[in-house]
Amino acid sequence: MFWGALALGLVLPWLGGAFISAHRSAFPADGAKTGGRLSEGDRVNINVSLKNRFFYPRFFHSVKFASTLAGPHEAERRFFVAQLPSSSTLLLESTAEVYMRGLHHLGPVILESSAPFGLFRRRRTLAGPQTMLVLPRVYPLNRLTLVDGQDSQSDKTRVSRSGLNLAGSRPYVPGDSPRMVHWRNTARAGRMMVKETEDESDKTLHIMFDSGDVWGEGRDTNFEYAIKLAVTVADYALKNGVPVRVWGSHLNGAGVASGASAGGPLDVALTWNELLESLAIARPAGRVAVGEGLASLPTAANLFIVVSANDETAHQDLRRALVRSRESIVVRLEGFGEPATNRDAGNSPEMAGASVLTCGPGGLARTLSEIENMGQWDGSGAFIATTGKTSTGAVIQ
Known part of the structure; x- marks a missing residue:
């Protein structure tokens, strides 16, 4: 049995x-x-x-x-x-x-x-x-000054005889045309200065996200938050006819254009769907991409960048790049377990001229709301800054 x-x-x-x-x-x-x-x-x-x-x-x-x-x-x-x-x-x-x-x-x-x-x-x-x-989650965004304000920025820009926008001046280097000498600034600086110009048709929004050290766990890491912010801003720009160039992880300046911006000066390398797929598989890959992006940032470019609060290297590169940018939004990620830094990067001199926001774990919706409200009047009659030193949506009275 x-x-x-x-x-x-x-x-x-x-x-x-x-x-x-x-x-x-x-x-x-x-x-x-x-x-x-x-x-x-x-x-x-x-x-x-x-x-x-x-x-x-x-x-x-x-x-x-x-x-x-x-x-x-x-x-x-x-x-x-x-x-x-x-x-x-x-x-x-x-x-x-x-x-x-x-x-x-x-x-x-x-x-x-x-x-x-x-x-x-x-x-x-x-x-x-x-x-x-x-694919990474794309959050709804109803307003973005880096995109919505481009027409007004173009109206206020002075145009040179060559048809290009005058974006400022820089020191003379061998090979510059004598016709581009900026005589007034030469007299002020005491050295030869030449005019810097930009192509008015290039309205590219440069989007960069830090892919260096990762802090946090699971989907609540600084790297995951950076990707969500980057893809949300890219989605809004492309839907409104503004091409984007993305830097971070394995993306080294990949250009993406919407139908409305096709045929412009941007050398398009990816479609929107290809960008989503690239960001879906993005992994931390060091700071090289962001460093190269900041170093090659065109004069008078619009910039959206997400960096870790304790990333001193990124802050140093930002200091040099913001001098050339037209309008910039900097989102600092902190509170994910990264080592503390002794410097308040949001109020440091290298952030002058940029709108600086701080985002921590669970604060993604609030940060996106602050981005939407930039450049608008709040309920108390204060104007929410579009440029200048701000922190966590601070207002300038």
């Missing part, structure tokens, strides 16, 4: 898993709204279709697979199947909220059977692994 039960406990789990196949599908819960693309914070349906190809019903199976979509606290999906009727198909449905951007992995679909006594367990792989690309 004992040996018979032992043999039955060994054979039945093996037979129970035979002639069963599976197909897994994963898709956004609101596919029509998202266009079939999956972004951080979206709901995703993950379904497994089990098919019994045998004329006999099956009992007491479990189906499981590993998944990183729902975050580190829900790393496995498991279903219990009490009965799978003969020659039939059973749909196992589940829904999850996508935890964060990135390339996520769904492990193989594994069928387990230990019926009837639980003495032996058989595992079968019914479907192979899958990968899913999750």
